[in-house]
Amino acid sequence: TEIYTEQIVGSVRCVQETDIIQPTSTPVNENLVELLLMVSTMRRASAGKINVIIPYYGYSRQDRKVAPRVPISAADVARLLETMGVDRVVAVDLHCGQIQGFFGPRVPVDNLEANIVGLTYVLDHKNEIDLQNLTIVSPDAGGVTSCLLYTSDAADDLLCVDLGGRRIIKKK
16 A cells, blocks of 8 residues: 655745654554655755654664675665655664664764653652562663663662563672
């Protein structure tokens, strides 16, 4: 099926900056194409600077070669966005920092880390939370560094578990 984007109501010609908010979560391909079409529409409508806010960066877990003759899909998505004319990318919790390097120097990338919100909550409520029984779980090995952020800043007795790599880290 084809993907249609709605017509932009009004002119964006005099607008200095345009923000497009679009996650590229499931269905990844449809949402990614829709984002590319919106960027194309803004570029053709003579919008000024185009900022893309991506709460979930699709294909971010494919950030390196794991076997011969496989794509580095996160880099390819970056190249697609750059080719379409994006001027800035704001992402939330990129799978790894190297994705920022997949974009050229013309396109700055800001990675907003949501774990800071959770850490702030734990620090603000540490008297109300039973830190002895608090367990922080990482979905994969890449999330262990975020998990360790909690163990180093929040308390000495936090437990960090990485189910993907079957890792358990207990800080004493």
